[in-house]
Amino acid sequence: MIQIFSRSDRDFDEKLAVIRNRGQSLDSAVEKSVGEILEDVRLNGDEALKRYTQKFDSVDPETYGISIDAGTVEACRSEVSARQYDALQRAADSIRAFHERQRRQTWIEQDSVTGNILGQRVLPLDSVGIYVPGGKAAYPSSVLMNAIPAQVAGVERIVMVVPTPGGEVNPGVMVAAHLLGITEIYRLGGAQAIGALAYGTETVAPVDKIVGPGNIYVATAKRKVFGRVDIDMIAGPSEILIIADEGADPRHVAIDLLSQAEHDEMASSILVTNSSKLAEKVSVAIEEELALLPRQAIARKSIDDYGAIIVAPDLLEAARISNLIAPEHLELAVAEPFWLLHTIKSAGAIFMGYHTSEAVGDYVAGPNHVLPTGGTARFFSPLSVDDFIKKSSLIYYTQAGLEEVARDVEILTAMEGLDAHGRSVSYRVGDGT
Amino acid sequence: MIQIFSRSDRDFDEKLAVIRNRGQSLDSAVEKSVGEILEDVRLNGDEALKRYTQKFDSVDPETYGISIDAGTVEACRSEVSARQYDALQRAADSIRAFHERQRRQTWIEQDSVTGNILGQRVLPLDSVGIYVPGGKAAYPSSVLMNAIPAQVAGVERIVMVVPTPGGEVNPGVMVAAHLLGITEIYRLGGAQAIGALAYGTETVAPVDKIVGPGNIYVATAKRKVFGRVDIDMIAGPSEILIIADEGADPRHVAIDLLSQAEHDEMASSILVTNSSKLAEKVSVAIEEELALLPRQAIARKSIDDYGAIIVAPDLLEAARISNLIAPEHLELAVAEPFWLLHTIKSAGAIFMGYHTSEAVGDYVAGPNHVLPTGGTARFFSPLSVDDFIKKSSLIYYTQAGLEEVARDVEILTAMEGLDAHGRSVSYRVGDGT
Structure with missing residues (x-):
């Protein structure tokens, strides 16, 4: 059974830590x-x-x-x-x-x-x-x-x-x-x-x-x-976090949580909602849906160990909780997802509105499903074309350009005690002997 | 004394390997x-x-x-x-x-x-x-x-x-x-x-x-x-490679090689030229310039251990040798640097023409001096704004959008045996029960 708890629970931080630190031990x-x-x-x-x-x-x-x-x-x-x-x-x-x-x-x-010419070659x-x-x-x-x-x-x-x-x-x-x-x-x-x-x-x-x-x-x-x-990145166990309001269909939410849980026993599926009514309904729907799944054993273990429904006072607090986790997949199953977006700091992919299940993004929408896991969305990004390019800086100076900056290069290289650096400019502009 | 050798030397590969593999041992x-x-x-x-x-x-x-x-x-x-x-x-x-x-x-x-809306947030x-x-x-x-x-x-x-x-x-x-x-x-x-x-x-x-x-x-x-x-990156010892033709001033080339060598005994400074006359002159100029340097001891050790002048039959071959090394700093001290550029595959920063010493780029030109070292320019890039951002994919599907792709999601999730993934879409479009 998925656990339901709230931001005000005394052991909230410990419970969150179990989810955040899963799979971090080095073997x-x-x-x-x-x-x-x-x-x-x-x-x-x-x-x-x-x-x-x-x-x-x-x-x-x-x-x-x-x-x-x-x-x-x-x-x-x-x-x-x-x-x-x-x-x-x-x-x-x-x-x-x-x-x-x-x-x-x-x-x-x-x-x-x-x-002078400056540039960046890709x-x-x-x-x-x-x-x-x-x-x-x-x-x-x-x-x-x-x-x-x-x-x-x-x-x-x-x-x-x-x-x-x-x-x-x-x-x-x-x-x-x-x-x-x-x-x-x-x-x-x-x-x-x-x-x-x-x-x-x-x-x-x-x-x-x-x-x-x-x-x-x-x-x-x-x-x-x-x-x-x-x-590409250091991948950990994967997760979904769904922020849902009372307008969300509890069965949609339950199935979407399970679509993460069915991957892997270490996966984490978290609902954060401002509606305790929705929390209860999703909890029930998860049990019903679990019974239908071929990968029931994996999904159940994942839900039991790393699943959670968190009841938050409002959607802004829900967003703050999401930012603590920096989830790989984030669904904003709320009436105004584009409004809520501005409060979200870190997430690999953001699935917005009631109709956008994670599975759409995993397969056919177009964005990449290789995403930062385990809280690394704080600093990693989805796999992209950027991962397959290299850049070179291009620098071309004319004699006039060099003369203009020579004095500054001499001053700065002297500060750092790098004489040949300074001389490479001063000699070229005729200051060297 | 800097060693002069040529691409056709029998031990060319071994000599290059000494430079390429320096500083790779894990302690x-x-x-x-x-x-x-x-x-x-x-x-x-x-x-x-x-x-x-x-x-x-x-x-x-x-x-x-x-x-x-x-x-x-x-x-x-x-x-x-x-x-x-x-x-x-x-x-x-x-x-x-x-x-x-x-x-x-x-x-x-x-x-x-x-x-449907797709996007990438930065x-x-x-x-x-x-x-x-x-x-x-x-x-x-x-x-x-x-x-x-x-x-x-x-x-x-x-x-x-x-x-x-x-x-x-x-x-x-x-x-x-x-x-x-x-x-x-x-x-x-x-x-x-x-x-x-x-x-x-x-x-x-x-x-x-x-x-x-x-x-x-x-x-x-x-x-x-x-x-x-x-x-940011896994940094190794740094290097400069200069491709120079007979129009290059041998003393400029010598000073620029030394501006790398004065950093660190493990630094590598390499000249590749199609002019054996230039090779000889640079070798002499290095000795003269070394005598003037406060950091002479460091620079001499670097030049002796990891310095090299390579005589290549032509500039295209010089570029091929540069690509083998994928240098952190590459100077194209040639008459037509923008022509030669298209033959260069990997280099952190490329300094073009006779007037562009590496030191200009290190200090005042504007491009970053934190560059991929030790051959990693094959896949790493200069430090840039890209290193300080994170991206999120944005996906918003409408009911009509979901209906259009539902069948494909069902087929693909079935191929992968991920039932809840499929059901997250089929249930939403009314195929589930």
Whole structure:
């Protein structure tokens, strides 16, 4: 049963802390094991990859190569219906359209007096690796969400790694890759896949950035290779927070809470409402809806451990509570969502109004479903085209421009005791000897 | 003496590897020590801060508080000349003007048929901590470069931490902070400063992001708290690469190489040229200029260990070599720098033409001098306003909009076995029961 409590409860802060701190413990055994796997892959390349893939995914290296060939991918087409294919295609189109809006332009500006030019150049990354989980958490939609922003940015080489337990590929994942034209696909998962992408092996050329969700081994490996390559974000368990007023349909709210809870036992689903009547009704509806769910066991555990209904005196206080949590997904199931928006400081994606369920945003609306989790929306942002570009500053000075600033450079470099810095300007303008 | 070699040398790759891999070894003793300090600060707050500050910086907690008060900052004004103050002010103005160009706008778009709204909201981070090194590497210009992009982004709380060995503050650093209106300043350095900013103590409220350069302890601490807060980048030793043709002045090139080398023994200074005549002349000029430098010992060690002049057959090959290194600073000291630019893939800042010394960009031109080092320009970018904002996706669906996509959401959620996701839409449009 979901717990109902209020902002004025004496143990409010402790209850919130349980939700906020879930999944934050570092596992030193995982750290050690991941470190060893990464080093092994770095030193032994393909041989290590085959060994781990046999051990963890039961993939026989005699039967399967590291690469998944075009024939295997093509064969998956027949296992996906035309309606499924078309739905994936339409989702891809929406996602592409939204991310096109995020494109950045190179700009330069010339000073009309000195002729100096300053600017910022934007280029796509050369190569990106996308980690796609295998087995039960293999989601075709994740392929679209991770790859399309990279394609819009103009990344030329997009590599996909996906574990294939027992050698079995997930047809939906393969078709999603095929639909996007991704052809470099490896049968790799876990820390060993991250090692291959970061260091390279005989078969897998290294990439500049690794994105995509994974289990604790994958997340730990990504953290460890950060700096050698870039990574998308440090992901934790996911959450939804719904702010609802008395006009919200309690069953809609209940189902939306459960659509987070069904993902993962560590997921958190929180309703904050100014209506105790709605709180009661949602609590009842959750129980009714739980009974209908195939993933009932997961959802129930998530609701019991990290679910909460919080009754707040008003919507402004509800927004303040939301800001404390900085949720990955925030629904504003209220009569005036665009008014309430101005009080919201941190949230990955904001679903506004009574008709906008999180699932719409997860699949077809267009915005990315890779979002900052576990309170990191305070400083991280949804995956976007920005994650797949690099910028360079451009600086061009004329002789006249240099003369104008020479004195200041000399003064400032002297303050910092960096003589060659100063001399690089003074010598050019004739002050040096 | 700087070594001269060519692309066709048999050991070219090994020589380049020495430069590229410098400073990449992880120090497990540092790791362990930093982990202990962070945990101590997390658990013991101010008491731990005072203990470490006394131990590492010889600052007596009876004499000095953790905060640096307004009076101390104000008193530094008299130690900085009017010319110095004005030079800092003009540099700040240029930096602000450049970074104003990087501002991002919130956007929304409404579908004229369904009324659906999609958008991306941009907000500043709430709070940012800026680490400023103390002692000999205390640079007022770093205060400007780290704080101004945060101010342009609109960050309300900007906190500065700076170690004060023996209790001594650096007047230039204090005046730079004063000039920008930064008033929350703490007498803290090392891993303990990072711990205070990430976890908070009785005196120091935690921040959302930590930026700024530091030694190996600071860098390791930043990596460890990444995810709890955001950090700017994983910084390594810095470098300059100059591509020069026969039209370049050998002495300008030599001084610019040395302006990198004087920073740090681990710095790398590389000239790539298509003129063996220039190569010889620069080599001679380096020796002459070295003799004039107060920081000669540091610069010579850097030049000897990680300096190189590479003779390439032509400028395109020079650009390819630069792309292998992905330098922090790249000078194109060639007749047609804007032509050569299109061949350059990765570089933090690009200084174009014969008159644009790196030092101009480091101080007064306006672009940021916090740049990706050690080859990370392949995927990292200069510090910018983008580093101080967070984005949220905005999604508003109407009933008509939801009906239009309901079937696709049902198909895709069924493919992924996420029933509550599907039901959140089907129930709303009347397909559920």
